[in-house]
Amino acid sequence: MKIGKLGEFGWIARVEQAVRHGEGVTTGIGDDAAVLDAGADLELVATCDCQVEGVHFEPGWIEPRQLGHRLAAINLSDVAAMGARPRWALASLVAPPDTEADRLEQVFAGLSEELGSAGAALVGGNTARNAGALTIDLFLLGQVEQGRALLRSNVRPRDAICATGDLGASRAGLIALQQPDLACDAEARDAVVARHLEPRARLAEGRALLGAGVAACIDVSDGLVADAGHLAERSGVTIRIDAGLVPFSDETAEVARAAGRDPLDLALAGGEDYELLFAVDGERVDEVVEAVRKASGTPVHRIGVAEAGDPGVIVERDGERVDVEGRGFDHFSEKNTD
Amino acid sequence: MKIGKLGEFGWIARVEQAVRHGEGVTTGIGDDAAVLDAGADLELVATCDCQVEGVHFEPGWIEPRQLGHRLAAINLSDVAAMGARPRWALASLVAPPDTEADRLEQVFAGLSEELGSAGAALVGGNTARNAGALTIDLFLLGQVEQGRALLRSNVRPRDAICATGDLGASRAGLIALQQPDLACDAEARDAVVARHLEPRARLAEGRALLGAGVAACIDVSDGLVADAGHLAERSGVTIRIDAGLVPFSDETAEVARAAGRDPLDLALAGGEDYELLFAVDGERVDEVVEAVRKASGTPVHRIGVAEAGDPGVIVERDGERVDVEGRGFDHFSEKNTD
Numbered sequence: 108m109k110i111g112k113l114g115e116f117g118w119i120a121r122v123e124q125a126v127r128h129g130e131g132v133t134t135g136i137g138d139d140a141a142v143l144d145a146g147a148d149l150e151l152v153a154t155c156d157c158q159v160e161g162v163h164f165e166p167g168w169i170e171p172r173q174l175g176h177r178l179a180a181i182n183l184s185d186v187a188a189m190g191a192r193p194r195w196a197l198a199s200l201v202a203p204p205d206t207e208a209d210r211l212e213q214v215f216a217g218l219s220e221e222l223g224s225a226g227a228a229l230v231g232g233n234t235a236r237n238a239g240a241l242t243i244d245l246f247l248l249g250q251v252e253q254g255r256a257l258l259r260s261n262v263r264p265r266d267a268i269c270a271t272g273d274l275g276a277s278r279a280g281l282i283a284l285q286q287p288d289l290a291c292d293a294e295a296r297d298a299v300v301a302r303h304l305e306p307r308a309r310l311a312e313g314r315a316l317l318g319a320g321v322a323a324c325i326d327v328s329d330g331l332v333a334d335a336g337h338l339a340e341r342s343g344v345t346i347r348i349d350a351g352l353v354p355f356s357d358e359t360a361e362v363a364r365a366a367g368r369d370p371l372d373l374a375l376a377g378g379e380d381y382e383l384l385f386a387v388d389g390e391r392v393d394e395v396v397e398a399v400r401k402a403s404g405t406p407v408h409r410i411g412v413a414e415a416g417d418p419g420v421i422v423e424r425d426g427e428r429v430d431v432e433g434r435g436f437d438h439f440s441e442k443n444t445d
Numbered sequence: 446m447k448i449g450k451l452g453e454f455g456w457i458a459r460v461e462q463a464v465r466h467g468e469g470v471t472t473g474i475g476d477d478a479a480v481l482d483a484g485a486d487l488e489l490v491a492t493c494d495c496q497v498e499g500v501h502f503e504p505g506w507i508e509p510r511q512l513g514h515r516l517a518a519i520n521l522s523d524v525a526a527m528g529a530r531p532r533w534a535l536a537s538l539v540a541p542p543d544t545e546a547d548r549l550e551q552v553f554a555g556l557s558e559e560l561g562s563a564g565a566a567l568v569g570g571n572t573a574r575n576a577g578a579l580t581i582d583l584f585l586l587g588q589v590e591q592g593r594a595l596l597r598s599n600v601r602p603r604d605a606i607c608a609t610g611d612l613g614a615s616r617a618g619l620i621a622l623q624q625p626d627l628a629c630d631a632e633a634r635d636a637v638v639a640r641h642l643e644p645r646a647r648l649a650e651g652r653a654l655l656g657a658g659v660a661a662c663i664d665v666s667d668g669l670v671a672d673a674g675h676l677a678e679r680s681g682v683t684i685r686i687d688a689g690l691v692p693f694s695d696e697t698a699e700v701a702r703a704a705g706r707d708p709l710d711l712a713l714a715g716g717e718d719y720e721l722l723f724a725v726d727g728e729r730v731d732e733v734v735e736a737v738r739k740a741s742g743t744p745v746h747r748i749g750v751a752e753a754g755d756p757g758v759i760v761e762r763d764g765e766r767v768d769v770e771g772r773g774f775d776h777f778s779e780k781n782t783d
Contacts, residue, residue: 155582208451228468230467246535
């Protein structure tokens with residue numbers, strides 16, 4: 108079977124089955140990051156994510172420095188989703204020999220800047236050539252208090268499901284980049300494009316969640332429904348999302364309108380928002396909202412609830428069930444083109 | 446300037462200058478692996494290395510399972526060169542959607558097997574698609590006793606320079622793969638092809654070196670002269686290699702002969718041997734040779750000496766200086782094709 112047919116998550120499931128977990132592995136394959144016990148007071152979290160030219164970015168759309176920031180941010184977001192502090196990174200560069208060194212230097216300047224502002228340092232890496240598209244992999248290590256990492260598997264029935272910030276802006280930004288002649292408000296356009304090109308990891312928010320006793324979290328990279336699905340699968344619960352409560356910005360709505368799209372679709376399936384999606388005991392929501400607001404100024408919205416039942420996600424809008432088949436982003440799937 | 450013109454090491458030097466080192470970084474960019482203090486009794490070592498189809502391997506030459514082994518081995522070798530124990534790995538897969546999942550599964554089986562036999566576990570990773578060549582990045586973490594990692598910067602004037610095993614076999618294997626009709630002994634051919642496709646990391650040897658008090662080491666991935674050059678640069682010494690003492694196997698000599706090549710050239714510049722090149726006080730060589738033999742059965746050869754002087758490598762053969770210009774493997778260089 109072709110990997111495009113199997114899909115990213117089908118593939119990960121296969122690898123997971125084939126792999127034996129070793130000593131010191133608190134949490135292995137299947138979360139935002141691995142959790143490793145290296146014998147210190149703090150556990151390690153380890154993650155990697157890459158940017159491939161023509162897949163994750165188009166060189167004409169993004170400045171090299173922005174690309175470096177973005178590469179850092181998408182990895183920092185995985186560390187944020189574990190409630191951890193980022194510490195050290197390695198960068199693996201695979202580039203054609205005719206790549207301009209100045210351009211790469213800008214990428215690395217942005218990378219180093221974004222890592223530095225998050226308290227992490229670039230400590231090594233690798234370089235190799237290829238004949239194809241510029242590919243940069245980042246490997247990021249963080250640290251978190253023993254046994255406290257925010258896991259996808261910690262959602263309990265009756266937990267409230269909440270999200271930081273707002274959703275769909277990154278996809279709205281992508282649409283605006285793909286349709287330069289889109290007739291929409293210029294400020295709205297710029298705002299969502301910035302959300303797509305310059306995502307920010309919710310690090311302070313992740314630490315606040317951990318501090319407030321939250322135990323289950325994921326970052327929204329594949330799309331709200333897809334990522335809620337990861338929580339549901341790993342926790343063995345049904346997650347019910349009230350579409351009427353899913354937050355999206357006025358700017359997202361404006362760009363969606365101009366493109367003839369429902370902004371809710373972008374919010375449910377857009378992906379690359381890098382907001383945190385988490386679960387907490389329903390009676391403690393106000394307390395957690397306040398802790399996140401105090402730490403970061405970021406709003407939190409309650410958008411659903413977990414229930415005992417088959418693992419999966421149900422989205423309802425005005426009491427009607429919304430068809431969510433095929434929403435979200437699967438890296439090997441042929442259905443990606445939106 | 447194009448990165449092909451700047452070269453891999455020119456590029457790394459630029460990145461190194463641009464990057465600030467953070468807290469807990471014992472050794473950052475510029476060694477086989479980074480050394481990180483995570484607050485435990487043992488320090489972390491962290492490295493990454495990749496395999497790109499058409500650059501590091503040709504799919505027709507290598508079995509998928511061998512490719513997985515090879516990816517593990519080249520990373521394990523960096524951990525070996527630090528004197529560390531491998532612990533945890535993350536794999537980043539970038540593949541075209543039409544890649545056969547069964548083939549990738551074989552790659553990951555080989556990867557997991559080789560990691561497992563070295564005491565390490567695959568704990569996470571990432572998957573993304575591209576339109577080009579299969580690219581797999583591995584990130585590997587190991588652990589080493591505080592302050593004991595074997596560094597490139599620890600060579601002292603008057604140290605003896607030694608190498609484990611023998612050199613040039615991997616390049617001889619590559620030549621044999623490139624010239625299937627080469628008229629040479631079939632057993633010799635098979636032996637060097639296996640050395641190219643199935644390198645083994647010198648982990649027990651690295652641990653023995655650390656145990657015997659060795660402080661300076663690198664693995665031979667770029668080529669003996671190039672890697673001796675890295676030791677010389679980082680330690681600020683001249684390294685003088687006696688070409689008559691550089692070990693190569695009878696099989697390497699046989700394949701070189703058939704291809705009209707000097708086996709010494711392959712041993713000096715071939716690369717991808719994954720032997721350990723290290724420095725030790727000249728009076729302690731016998732003791733270290735014995736420690737490595739006892740731990741692994743692997744022979745060690747004294748091949749040169751470090752001297753006070755400008756950082757660089759001098760190779761002599763029967764008292765004559767050998768021209769070593771341009772030897773070794775630079776991943777961005779246009780001079781790679783041998």
